[in-house]
Structures are given as C-alpha cells and as structure tokens.
Amino acid sequence: MKLAIYNFFILISIPIFVLRIIFKSAADSGYRNFFLNRFGFSLKRFPSSKKKIIWFHAVSLGEVIGSQGLIKKLSQHFNIVLTTSTPTGLRKAKDIYHKNIVIHYAPWDLIFIIKRFVNFYKPHAILVFETELWPTMISIANKKNIPLYLMNGRLSEKSYQRYALLSSLFSEVLQRITFLFVQTNAHKERFLKLGIKEDRIKVAGSVKFDIARKDIQPKRIDKFILAASTHPGEEEKLLKAYDNFSAKKDFKLFICPRHQERADGIAQKAILMGFKAILFSKLTDEQYEVCIINSTGFLSEFYASASMAFVGGSLVARGGHNLIEPAVLGAPIIVGPHTFNFEDIVQEFLNNQACIRVSNQTQLNDAIEFFARERELADKYAQRAREVVEKNKGSTEFQASYIIKQLGEKH
Numbered sequence: 001m002k003l004a005i006y007n008f009f010i011l012i013s014i015p016i017f018v019l020r021i022i023f024k025s026a027a028d029s030g031y032r033n034f035f036l037n038r039f040g041f042s043l044k045r046f047p048s049s050k051k052k053i054i055w056f057h058a059v060s061l062g063e064v065i066g067s068q069g070l071i072k073k074l075s076q077h078f079n080i081v082l083t084t085s086t087p088t089g090l091r092k093a094k095d096i097y098h099k100n101i102v103i104h105y106a107p108w109d110l111i112f113i114i115k116r117f118v119n120f121y122k123p124h125a126i127l128v129f130e131t132e133l134w135p136t137m138i139s140i141a142n143k144k145n146i147p148l149y150l151m152n153g154r155l156s157e158k159s160y161q162r163y164a165l166l167s168s169l170f171s172e173v174l175q176r177i178t179f180l181f182v183q184t185n186a187h188k189e190r191f192l193k194l195g196i197k198e199d200r201i202k203v204a205g206s207v208k209f210d211i212a213r214k215d216i217q218p219k220r221i222d223k224f225i226l227a228a229s230t231h232p233g234e235e236e237k238l239l240k241a242y243d244n245f246s247a248k249k250d251f252k253l254f255i256c257p258r259h260q261e262r263a264d265g266i267a268q269k270a271i272l273m274g275f276k277a278i279l280f281s282k283l284t285d286e287q288y289e290v291c292i293i294n295s296t297g298f299l300s301e302f303y304a305s306a307s308m309a310f311v312g313g314s315l316v317a318r319g320g321h322n323l324i325e326p327a328v329l330g331a332p333i334i335v336g337p338h339t340f341n342f343e344d345i346v347q348e349f350l351n352n353q354a355c356i357r358v359s360n361q362t363q364l365n366d367a368i369e370f371f372a373r374e375r376e377l378a379d380k381y382a383q384r385a386r387e388v389v390e391k392n393k394g395s396t397e398f399q400a401s402y403i404i405k406q407l408g409e410k411h
Contacts, residue, residue, distance in 0.1 A: 002169050003111075006135055010110050017108065027261035030087025037105035040116035044102050051079045052124040052407055055117075057106055059132045061088040062322060067129045068096050069211040070151060073400040074127075075101055078407070081121050083107070088259075091296065109134040118144065125407055127151050131159060135173045142176035147406070151399055152207045153182040153191070156319065156340045160190040171195040181399050184344040205395035206345065208324050216329055218305030219298075224252040225368060226302050226331065229321040230312035231258055234336075235266050237315055239273055241365045242290070247372050254280075254302060256293040258312060258321070263294035303329040308371040308378065310334045313341075315364070323349055327385035332378040334358060334367045348392070354385035 017038075025032040036042040046053065054074060058067045064084055071080055075097075082097070083106035084090050093103045107117045114136050126141050126148040133150070141148040155163070163170045174194055181204040182188050188203050225245075227238045235255055242253045255270075257263055263279060270277035270290045277290040280298075293302065303309055309331035314320040319341030326333050333355035339346040349355040356371075358364045371378040 002172065003135060003139055006169060007111050010108065010136075014108070014110075028087050030090060033087070034090070034105050038108050038113075040107045040113045040120070043104060043117070043120050046079050046102065049079055051077070053079045053081060053121055054125050054127055054403075054407075055081045055083065055121060055123040056127045056129070057083045057132055057137075058089065058093075058129040059084060059106070060086045061092055063129050063132075064089045064092045064096070066152070066208045066211060066322065069396040070129075070207050070400055071097070071101070073396060074403060077404050078124075081123065088296070095297065109136040111136055111140070114140050118146070125149065125403065127403070130154050133163075133170070133173070133177075135169060138173050138176050147178040148176070149178055149403065150180040150182070152204075152395070153180050154184075154187050154341070155182075155190045155194075156343065157190070158319070158340050160194070163194055167194065179402075181395075181402075186344055204398050205392055207396040207399065208322055208345075209389050209392040210394070210396040211324075216300045216304040219301045221254075221305060222252065223250055223307045224254050224305075225372075226306035226309040227253065227255045228299060228303070228309055228311055228326070229258040230255055230310075231316050231318050232262070233316040234312050235269060237361055237364060238310065239270055239275065239290070240361060241368055242275075243273065244365050245368055245372070247369075248289070251307060251372060252288070253290045254293060254306070255290065256299055256302065260294055260296060263292045267292045300325060300329060303331050306331045308332045308334060308368065310336075310364075314338050315358075320346065323355060323385070324389055327354065327382075327389050330382050330386065332356075332371045332381045333385060334364070334371070336364075349385060349388055352384050352388050354381060354388050356381070 021031045058064045080101040082093055082101055082103045084093055085106045107113045126146055129151050138148055174196055180201040183206045185203055188201055191201055267277045267279055275290045276288045278288045280291055280293045281295055303326045309326045311321050311323055314336030317338045320339035323333055335357050337359045356367045358367050
C-alpha cells in the first residue's frame with residue numbers, strides 16, 4: 001500500500017519532471033537526448049555472452065567519477081549496465097568507458113518502468129553507489145530475488161533526518177537491501193537507527209581514495225588560484241576575496257562552475273565587478289585576471305598546476321565536493337563550512353592539517369593570502385593531504401572482491 005501511494009505521487013509528478021527536463025535542455029541539450037531511457041525504452045542489448053549482468057547506478061558526475069575503479073574491476077568479470085541521472089554524468093561515463101559497458105539514463109522509479117528495465121536486462125545483481133535508495137527499484141529487486149547492494153554508502157546527518165521523517169516508507173524498504181558497504185562508523189550508526197540489521201552492514205572505507213590519478217599533465221599557466229565545482233552564491237565571495245588579494249597582480253583566478261552552462265553568467269558578473277574576465281574556450285594571449293572554465297574534462301589538469309584550490313559547494317549549503325582529487329594532484333586545499341556530503345573525509349583532512357576550512361568572507365580572504373605568502377607551509381599542507389589519501393586506500397578491492405565472490409562469474 002505504501003509503495004502504491006509512493007508510485008502514485010511519482011506518476012502525477014511526471015509532467016513536472018518532463019517540464020524540468022525541457023527547461024534544462026535550453027542550457028544543456030543532453031537533458032533531452034536519450035529521453036526515452038527514462039521510461040525504460042531505447043535500451044541496448046549485450047552481445048551474446050556467458051557473463052552475468054550487473055545493473056550499477058551512479059546518480060551524477062561525482063558518483064560516476066568516484067565509482068570508476070569499482071566498475072572497471074567488476075567489468076573484468078561481469079557485463080555492466082551503468083545508469084546515471086544527469087547529462088554530465090552520462091557524458092563522463094561515455095568518456096571513461098567508451099563502448100566497454102552499456103550506459104543509459106536511469107529509469108524513473110515507477111513500477112511499470114523499473115519492471116520493463118529489469119525484465120529487459122535480467123540483472124543478477126543491482127549495485128547502488130553511495131546514497132540513491134529508490135523504493136520501487138529496491139522492492140522489485142526483492143520480489144524478483146535480485147540481490148541489491150549499497151556500495152560506498154554514505155548517509156549524512158541531513159539525509160538521515162529526511163529518511164527518518166519518511167521512516168514509515170523507508171524503514172520497510174531498507175530491510176530489503178541485501179548488504180550495505182558504508183564509508184565510516186558515523187554512516188553505519190545512522191543506517192542502524194533507520195532499522196538496518198548489524199549483520200548486513202560493513203564499514204569499508206571510501207573507494208574514492210583509490211581512484212584519483214597521479215599521471216596528469218599540468219596546465220602551462222602561471223600562478224593561479226583555482227575555484228573548483230562552484231555553485232551560485234560562491235563566485236561572488238571568491239571574486240571579492242580576489243579583489244582584496246594583496247598579490248592579485250601575481251596570481252590569476254580560474255573559476256570552474258559545477259554546471260558549465262553557468263559560465264557565461266559568471267564571466268559577465270566578473271566583468272561587472274571590474275575584472276578583465278574571459279572564458280577558457282576563448283583564451284588567448286591577451287591580458288586577463290579571471291578565467292571561467294566552460295569546458296569539461298580539464299579539472300584534473302587545473303588541480304595539478306594550481307597554486308591553491310578552493311573546493312566548491314561548501315560556502316553555500318550544497319554539502320561540498322570531493323577533496324581527494326586535488327589532494328592527490330598536489331593542490332593546497334581550502335573548503336567552506338558546508339561539507340556534510342563529505343564530512344568524514346573532510347574531518348580526516350582537518351585532523352591531519354591537510355586543508356583549511358573557512359567560515360566567512362574574512363577567513364576566505366585570509367586563507368588565500370596565507371597560501372600565497374607562505375609557500376613552504378602551503379606545500380606541507382599539500383604533502384599531508386597526499387599522505388591522508390595514501391593511508392586510506394584499499395576499499396575498491398575489498399568491496400569488489402565481495403561482490404565477485406557472492407555472484408560468481410558465469411551463468
């Protein structure tokens with residue numbers, strides 16, 4: 001009955017979902033491409049193979065990047081159907097895997113859509129990465145005796161409160177998950193409070209410590225401050241900090257918004273604030289102070305050459321983004337106060353003096369000044385960050401080995 005009510009609300013929301021996709025398509029045509037995937041249509045078949053099939057869901061860009069080590073390991077043994085919910089996630093998945101796995105937009109969580117998707121692929125297991133717990137997907141997997149695993153699971157305090165409010169629906173659904181791998185004890189405790197049994201959950205660390213690459217060719221750009229994965233409300237603070245920066249003539253500011261379609265607007269904002277600003281796609285030898293990165297696929301290269309990196313989504317209440325990539329690539333790291341999506345990872349960095357956390361405009365200004373002025377200390381922060389990553393590796397092998405053992409490899 002509860003699932004039927006949930007499906008009713010999803011069904012009547014479909015027109016809103018469609019309008020949202022049409023609206024977002026104005027800025028990114030990827031939202032309307034492969035639209036039928038969301039209804040469980042236009043799916044690709046695997047070539048004849050004796051390998052078992054795994055449906056692996058990674059909701060967006062960050063999850064697609066974070067799960068790649070796990071997927072590459074599992075794809076040596078199984079056929080993988082990877083689903084994601086955003087154009088940036090879809091494009092990145094195709095860039096990483098090419099035609100080695102099947103990639104689709106995730107089907108909407110309605111009974112008739114999920115059934116169509118499951119009946120088409122007949123997966124031997126469903127693996128959900130981090131936090132995407134959809135009641136219909138979980139219920140259908142349970143009815144069809146398909147084991148469903150939460151991989152690299154996390155549950156922030158904010159998400160826990162939301163699930164707790166809907167406990168009448170989610171506590172029952174969560175009992176149908178076969179097994180949960182979670183990143184830390186704090187995440188485990190929250191899942192236990194939602195009713196997960198102790199023998200079905202294991203603290204396994206984070207696979208994200210395993211995936212960052214060291215073989216990146218740095219950008220050949222003079223000294224610059226990188227603001228990565230920024231969200232609305234952050235660029236103004238960063239531009240103000242840069243405006244107050246005493247060494248502004250020696251450092252440029254590069255801003256890489258989380259959503260590339262915002263680049264033009266950010267460039268205009270910088271110009272209105274009096275900066276010489278340019279889009280990265282139009283970068284020439286002419287003089288500029290601020291560059292807005294409006295192309296995907298370059299962030300690692302910028303991390304590898306930045307004098308310092310602010311990791312966005314943390315000056316506003318978005319929960320932050322992953323610190324591991326800039327840590328491996330040697331950028332001294334600054335984050336804001338809102339890091340609830342990565343709270344345990346951030347705390348590990350803070351405990352080891354491997355990043356600086358700022359809470360307001362003045363502290364942001366001071367952190368930028370500090371890293372620019374005290375280069376030896378900045379290098380020590382970067383070195384400690386690399387050491388944090390090294391000592392936390394190994395989760396990918398642990399989680400993948402468990403799945404391989406549970407499923408076997410052949411029909």
